Amino acid sequence: MNKTQKQRVKMLQNMIGFFRASLNPWVIRVKFKENPERVAFILHRVSGAIIAFYLLAHIIVTSYTDDPLAWERILNTLSSPWNKVGEWILATAIIYHGLNGIRLLLVEFFGVGIGRPELPKPPYIPPSFKGGQRKALYAVFILSIIGSILSAVLIFTGKLPI
Amino acid sequence: MLEAEELEAAKRTPPKEVILKVKRYNPETGKQYIKEYKILTYRGMTILDALNYIKENIDPTLTTRYSCRMGVCGSCGMIINGKPRLACQTQVAAVATEENPVITVEPLYNIPVIRDLVTDFTPFFEKHKMIMPYIMRKNPKEVDEAEYEFLMSPEEHLEIYEYSLCIMCGLCYSACPVTASDPEYLGPQALAQAYRYIADVRDEEPEKRIVVVDTEHGCHRCHFAGTCSAVCPKMVDPAAAIQRLRKITLFYRLGLWRKKKTSRVAGPLEKPLRKIEAQYPTHNLVEGADPEKQAKEPVSIDFTDEMLSE
Numbered sequence: 001m002n003k004t005q006k007q008r009v010k011m012l013q014n015m016i017g018f019f020r021a022s023l024n025p026w027v028i029r030v031k032f033k034e035n036p037e038r039v040a041f042i043l044h045r046v047s048g049a050i051i052a053f054y055l056l057a058h059i060i061v062t063s064y065t066d067d068p069l070a071w072e073r074i075l076n077t078l079s080s081p082w083n084k085v086g087e088w089i090l091a092t093a094i095i096y097h098g099l100n101g102i103r104l105l106l107v108e109f110f111g112v113g114i115g116r117p118e119l120p121k122p123p124y125i126p127p128s129f130k131g132g133q134r135k136a137l138y139a140v141f142i143l144s145i146i147g148s149i150l151s152a153v154l155i156f157t158g159k160l161p162i
Numbered sequence: 163m164l165e166a167e168e169l170e171a172a173k174r175t176p177p178k179e180v181i182l183k184v185k186r187y188n189p190e191t192g193k194q195y196i197k198e199y200k201i202l203t204y205r206g207m208t209i210l211d212a213l214n215y216i217k218e219n220i221d222p223t224l225t226t227r228y229s230c231r232m233g234v235c236g237s238c239g240m241i242i243n244g245k246p247r248l249a250c251q252t253q254v255a256a257v258a259t260e261e262n263p264v265i266t267v268e269p270l271y272n273i274p275v276i277r278d279l280v281t282d283f284t285p286f287f288e289k290h291k292m293i294m295p296y297i298m299r300k301n302p303k304e305v306d307e308a309e310y311e312f313l314m315s316p317e318e319h320l321e322i323y324e325y326s327l328c329i330m331c332g333l334c335y336s337a338c339p340v341t342a343s344d345p346e347y348l349g350p351q352a353l354a355q356a357y358r359y360i361a362d363v364r365d366e367e368p369e370k371r372i373v374v375v376d377t378e379h380g381c382h383r384c385h386f387a388g389t390c391s392a393v394c395p396k397m398v399d400p401a402a403a404i405q406r407l408r409k410i411t412l413f414y415r416l417g418l419w420r421k422k423k424t425s426r427v428a429g430p431l432e433k434p435l436r437k438i439e440a441q442y443p444t445h446n447l448v449e450g451a452d453p454e455k456q457a458k459e460p461v462s463i464d465f466t467d468e469m470l471s472e
Contacts, residue, residue, distance in 0.1 A: 038339075041387035114402040120327070128402035129391065
């Protein structure tokens with residue numbers, strides 16, 4: 001976009017601000033059954049933020065000291081029950097983000113599972129919602145719930161029941 | 163996309179009285195406020211009818227924009243009960259029930275508001291212009307001084323037919339979570355139209371559009387939330403178009419994509435058209451009637467004095 005185009009696409013005074021505009025994903029009310037991709041998008045963003053925050057905190061904690069005794073003390077403070085809940089949330093976020101990421105890579109870079117253009121006929125369901133990506137999305141949801149439960153068992157009891 | 167449930171609900175009789183909560187904006191005072199209107203309904207009433215009723219009978223200052231009243235012009239897009247819809251296509255019965263007769267009406271999101279429910283589409287149309295929504299040929303005379311049409315098979319037409327239904331109502335644009343956070347993002351409508359012209363066999367210069375689209379504010383900004391396709395009243399499916407566009411741009415940058423086929427100009431006919439002599443029907447005539455003779459006679463209708471006085 002060059003400068004003149006930018007001037008032409010200028011916003012008026014009464015355009016809502018960036019903060020309120022950022023709330024838009026949560027404001028629009030479409031049913032889950034109708035558009036689960038939107039829920040997937042919100043979860044993907046939230047889980048991505050959690051992972052990014054963890055990565056930052058992880059780098060700070062691990063580079064805090066190189067003294068073994070001090071490191072032991074840090075590990076002791078990190079093994080409190082609240083940190084275990086945090087670990088579980090992190091594990092869930094990583095599982096969901098990874099699985100949904102595979103689906104998004106396939107859809108966005110290779111156009112897999114979005115159907116072919118067709119003549120609109122009732123009931124009017126867009127081809128991209130009838131294709132394989134919708135099934136893949138439900139699979140992602142189910143697999144990440146299973147993964148979340150398994151990781152909860154592993155984190156809170158220390159071993160898997162299998 | 164109209165839900166099957168909503169279509170079912172639209173057949174019902176709406177609640178006798180509904181409350182419309184309209185989000186209003188006055189540019190003179192710069193105030194935004196919500197005003198409630200109680201109106202009586204009738205069977206088959208749309209939200210646009212309700213707003214016009216308010217304007218005519220209760221509050222003449224309420225401003226809306228509409229033109230065709232039948233979902234073709236795309237002027238009356240607004241957020242009804244939290245979802246972008248066309249006011250003329252939404253029945254009151256589909257959004258209000260006896261238990262909850264409250265309908266909220268807001269101007270479209272992501273688009274600056276001029277007054278009340280009227281939004282300024284200038285940025286939206288500028289973005290549409292940026293992707294050059296017209297057929298470009300290597301030889302511009304083929305379009306400017308066109309003598310013959312371009313050839314296109316029905317299958318090739320079906321490839322782009324879905325996307326050519328767009329009426330530019332801005333519902334996808336206001337539903338898109340990416341447009342909300344990036345005002346320079348081209349938007350689902352413009353990107354779907356870009357794909358429509360890139361995939362069109364009559365168009366010869368897809369590279370020009372790929373350059374416009376392949377930026378950080380272009381198709382790569384999309385995160386496939388899919389709401390554009392879910393709210394589209396004309397079943398355009400912009401979400402799929404943007405994903406195909408990304409695939410094309412990726413392969414184009416790798417040097418693996420080029421347009422498979424461009425159509426040629428039809429040219430003059432090889433054989434002259436067959437001439438068919440028109441004949442009057444003979445099998446179901448009134449007895450004694452001669453159609454050829456009747457056709458030559460001038461038609462005269464006798465008006466009575468009563469008819470003329472009316």
